[in-house]
Amino acid sequence: MALMAVVTDPAHVALKREVIVERKAPDDEILLMDWLNALIYEMSANQLIFGSFDVLLGDHHLQGRAWGEKVDVERHEPAVEVKGATCTALSVTQNSNRDWVAQCVVDV
Amino acid sequence: MDTKSLQRVSAEEWRIEPQGKMRVPAVIYATEELIREMDEKVREQIVNVATLPGIEKAAYAMPDAHWGYGFPIGGVAAFDPDRGGVVSAGGVGFDISCGVRTLLTGLTAEDVEPVKRSLADSLYRHIPAGVGSRGLLELSDSELDEMLSGGARWAVNQGYGTEADLSRTEENGRMSGAIPDAVSQFAKHRQRREMGTLGSGNHYLEAQHVTEVFEVSAAEAFGIRRNDIVVSIHCGSRGLGHQIGTDFLREMAVEAKNYGIDLPDRELACAPIESPLGEKYLGAMRAAINCAFANRQIITHLVRRAFAPVIPGAALTVLYDVSHNTCKVEEHQVDGHMKRLFVHRKGATRAFGPNHPGVPETLRSIGQPVLIGGTMGTASYILVGTSESESHSFSSSCHGAGRQMSRAQATKRWRGRELMDELAERGILIRSPSPRGVAEEAPGAYKDVNAVVEASEKSGLSRRVAKLEPLICIKG
Numbered sequence: 001m002a003l004m005a006v007v008t009d010p011a012h013v014a015l016k017r018e019v020i021v022e023r024k025a026p027d028d029e030i031l032l033m034d035w036l037n038a039l040i041y042e043m044s045a046n047q048l049i050f051g052s053f054d055v056l057l058g059d060h061h062l063q064g065r066a067w068g069e070k071v072d073v074e075r076h077e078p079a080v081e082v083k084g085a086t087c088t089a090l091s092v093t094q095n096s097n098r099d100w101v102a103q104c105v106v107d108v
Numbered sequence: 109m110d111t112k113s114l115q116r117v118s119a120e121e122w123r124i125e126p127q128g129k130m131r132v133p134a135v136i137y138a139t140e141e142l143i144r145e146m147d148e149k150v151r152e153q154i155v156n157v158a159t160l161p162g163i164e165k166a167a168y169a170m171p172d173a174h175w176g177y178g179f180p181i182g183g184v185a186a187f188d189p190d191r192g193g194v195v196s197a198g199g200v201g202f203d204i205s206c207g208v209r210t211l212l213t214g215l216t217a218e219d220v221e222p223v224k225r226s227l228a229d230s231l232y233r234h235i236p237a238g239v240g241s242r243g244l245l246e247l248s249d250s251e252l253d254e255m256l257s258g259g260a261r262w263a264v265n266q267g268y269g270t271e272a273d274l275s276r277t278e279e280n281g282r283m284s285g286a287i288p289d290a291v292s293q294f295a296k297h298r299q300r301r302e303m304g305t306l307g308s309g310n311h312y313l314e315a316q317h318v319t320e321v322f323e324v325s326a327a328e329a330f331g332i333r334r335n336d337i338v339v340s341i342h343c344g345s346r347g348l349g350h351q352i353g354t355d356f357l358r359e360m361a362v363e364a365k366n367y368g369i370d371l372p373d374r375e376l377a378c379a380p381i382e383s384p385l386g387e388k389y390l391g392a393m394r395a396a397i398n399c400a401f402a403n404r405q406i407i408t409h410l411v412r413r414a415f416a417p418v419i420p421g422a423a424l425t426v427l428y429d430v431s432h433n434t435c436k437v438e439e440h441q442v443d444g445h446m447k448r449l450f451v452h453r454k455g456a457t458r459a460f461g462p463n464h465p466g467v468p469e470t471l472r473s474i475g476q477p478v479l480i481g482g483t484m485g486t487a488s489y490i491l492v493g494t495s496e497s498e499s500h501s502f503s504s505s506c507h508g509a510g511r512q513m514s515r516a517q518a519t520k521r522w523r524g525r526e527l528m529d530e531l532a533e534r535g536i537l538i539r540s541p542s543p544r545g546v547a548e549e550a551p552g553a554y555k556d557v558n559a560v561v562e563a564s565e566k567s568g569l570s571r572r573v574a575k576l577e578p579l580i581c582i583k584g
Contacts, residue, residue, distance in 0.1 A: 004517075007239065026362055029374075031514070037354050044347045045242045045298045062546045078239035079544040081584075083202035083350035087361055087375035088177035091538045105177060107202045107353075108309050108515070 003036055004050055005041070006066075006108060008076040013051030015067035023062045028092040031062050032102050036085035039066060040106070043082065049070050083107040109146040116253070120171075120567040125329030129372060130158040136169040136246075136565040137501070142559060145512055149175035151180075156372045157185050161380070162193025164442050168501045170562035172510030172555060173413045179457035180373040184504040186440060188449055189381040194369065195389055196378035199358050200435050201451035202353035203354070204393055206311075206344030208479035210490065211408060211424045215337045217317050220579065224537060227315065227418045228580040232539035234414035235313055235407060236305040237584040239542070243304035243406070246305025252296050253288040255303070256348075259398030260429075263321070263327055263405035268304075273408060275468055276426040278458070279386035291348065292355050295392075297311050298347030299399060304406035308545055308584035311343040311483070313407065316488060316576035326492045326573045329474040330427055338576060339424065340488060341407050342481045344433065345400040356389045381450055390435070397434060404429055408494045427490075428468075428477035432507035433459045438466075440502050448450030449519065451502050459493035459505040459570045475493050478570045480553070480561060481508045484538055484581040485531055485551030489572060496568035505570035506561065518553040519544060531581075540583035549583060 004010040021038040025031035035055070042048045051069030069079055088105040095101055109120040114122040114136065122143060124134040134154040136143065150173045157167040157179055158506050164186045173182030178198025187193030209524055213220075220227065235241055247255060255262045260274055260281030274281040318336040321327045345352075352414060360377035379385040391454050409424065412462070415422045435452045442449075451458075467476045478491035486509065495505045513521075524543025526551055531538055540546050 012583060030358065030362065030503070038359075040354070041294055041298065044350065045294070065203050073238065073240060073541050077542050079519075079542055079548055081239050081350075084354035084357070086177035086202075087357065087373075087377060088311070090374065092324070107177065107350075 001053065001097045002081065003039060003106060006082055006106065007078045007080060008049060010051045012076060013049050014069045016069040017048065017067065019066045021049065021062070021066070023063040025060050027060055029090045031060055032104055033090065035062055036104055036106065040082050040084060041069050043061055049076060052103050065086045109143050109148050109151050111140060111143055112581065113151060114143070120563050124155060130323045131160050131551060133166045134158045134165050136173065137563065137569060138171040139559065139563045142171050142555070142563055145521050145555060146173060147175040150180045153178070153180040156376055157183060159372055160185070160194055160376065160378060161369060161452060162187040162189070162191040164188050164447065168191040168504065170504065170506040171567070172506040172508055172560045174382060174457070176454060178377065179452065179454045182506065182510060183454045184452065184501055186374045186449040186451040187381060188447060188533060192449060194378035195381050195386045195435055195450055196376060196452060197353055197389060198375055198377055199454055200393060201433040201454045202284055202350045203344040204349035204352060204396035206430065206433045207400060207404070207432040208356060208481055209341045209404045209408065209429035210427040210479050211339040211411065212331050212337060212427050213337045214423050215419065217337060218334050220315065220337050221419050222415070224579060227415070228537040228539050231313060231580060231582050233409045235582055237541065237582050238545070239308050241305050242327050242415045245303045246301050246460045252299065255402050256288040256291060256398050257286050259283055259401035260405040262580065263402040268406045268409035269568050273405060273426045277401060277429040278431060281396045281405065283397040286394040286398050288395050289350060290388045290391035291395050292398035295348045295351035295355065298351050302346040303403060304410060305346060306407065306582065306584045307346055310549060311584050312484065313339065313341050313411070313582040314578045315339050317579050318574050319577045320575035322572040322574065323492070325581050326474050329471060330477055330496040331571060332488065332490065332574050338427065338452040339411055340479065341404050341416045342482065343407070345396040346403060348399045349396040352392045355393065359385060363409060393435060397431065407563045428479060430457055430477070430479055441498060453504055455507045456504045457507045458503060459497050460503050461493045461495035463499060478505050480557070482557040483509055483551040483554045484549060484578055484583060485536060488576040489557065490576065491564065491570035492573050493563060493570055494568055497570060500568055506564045509557035510562060511553060512554040512555045516546040518550050519547045522547045522550040522563065536578050537580045538583060546583055
């Protein structure tokens with residue numbers, strides 16, 4: 001959701017289309033990059049923008065679904081294209097409350 | 109950045125001697141004021157670059173350096189393949205071959221002022237800009253591969269420009285050594301309908317007024333006079349370059365340990381130049397350079413079309429086209445010997461001095477034009493390369509103002525529509541599909557470009573030739 005907020009307000013995205021993503025990676029950090037880059041690819045190649053996600057994780061394996069719509073310049077006023085997910089500040093950790101925290105700097 | 113952590117060599121040169129795993133020193137060119145404005149991360153990142161295998165002489169940061177990923181933006185580093193040197197996807201950046209092309213118009217401010225609004229509207233209609241914009245072309249697989257091999261030459265062959273345009277483009281508009289097969293289908297798919305588009309973020313097209321000439325002889329050689337109008341195009345290899353950066357950053361991050369490269373940080377992901385992965389990246393990156401050349405060539409054609417109905421007879425010629433996100437093979441002096449090095453410039457402009465064979469023949473006695481983009485409300489500059497920059501920074505200079513505020517901070521501080529109104533009152537017409545994008549690119553979010561180019565000049569990296577003020581800005 002933070003990735004989409006870089007571009008527009010995700011609350012204004014209609015959930016009309018579904019994209020399914022499945023990725024395997026050597027570790028969870030690369031897996032996070034892969035997930036974000038899969039969404040960035042859909043945004044770039046197919047002009048999609050997303051407002052809702054469902055992700056299932058296990059053993060450096062991800063099954064994700066994203067719902068959104070084709071970008072509408074007047075309604076979404078997209079601020080910027082996201083070029084890609086970087087390795088900068090990339091981390092996937094569990095905090096003391098056992099909540100997962102995933103962070104990644106994306107290039108715009 | 110705290111200056112106490114640096115050794116001051118001169119008013120504009122700061123140094124960090126090798127320590128820990130650093131193989132060479134780190135050198136930052138900037139005034140004390142610019143150093144204080146730089147993020148501490150610049151220091152950390154340029155020190156990390158200095159640890160990479162095969163690095164020669166020093167890791168350099170230009171006066172507009174700011175926090176990037178892996179390499180700082182405004183970073184320069186050269187690697188020797190014979191000493192295990194590396195090539196780094198993060199050392200080039202996602203926007204491969206992002207650069208500036210400046211066009212001479214043969215017009216003066218008095219010619220343009222009465223039709224400025226019509227010209228702004230015509231440029232905005234002709235040049236696709238912003239998120240989701242699509243170009244006029246849709247390339248087939250074979251056309252894409254031809255474009256990736258041919259660069260601006262391909263575009264001219266398709267009717268988008270002239271031979272003269274190519275002679276004023278870096279590498280004559282075609283980067284050799286491109287390998288279209290090294291480019292993923294994802295990257296090609298992203299580019300299929302993006303030829304001739306500006307993109308978003310800090311990319312723009314501006315009509316600019318030459319308000320000051322600093323060096324008359326160089327300006328004359330470049331064809332610039334005070335009061336002239338020029339057009340500058342700032343964009344790169346679009347989705348194709350972004351995807352190549354994405355593909356190889358991941359692969360290099362995963363494979364680095366298999367090549368025995370001990371990375372201080374994963375974000376420095378790289379591969380030996382002489383390795384299958386290094387060679388594959390270089391082939392793909394060079395294809396992206398050609399994509400950027402072709403993109404700026406097609407936009408040039410669209411600019412000419414946009415001018416034609418508003419100012420009939422206007423003849424737009426290319427002053428120069430130079431990239432600031434590349435890795436290029438160049439010959440440089442190291443310890444008294446010429447060496448073939450792989451020079452990474454990320455947010456840094458190649459700045460060859462007089463008599464360098466890489467400068468177009470018609471400009472060779474003067475030096476290479478160095479095109480510096482400002483912001484939509486501040487000046488841009490045309491500089492010229494110096495002979496001294498060879499020993500200072502592998503013939504490199506700054507590339508722009510450099511951000512000093514995050515996009516989130518900028519949107520809290522400015523409103524896009526108010527900003528456009530304020531700039532219109534100053535005589536600067538902004539055309540953009542995204543008010544929020546305009547706010548994120550507010551002039552106040554950037555460093556003082558005047559201070560950056562002055563520091564570049566005082567450091568000997570390049571010299572000021574002309575100052576350009578924006579009149580019209582098409583912003584993605």
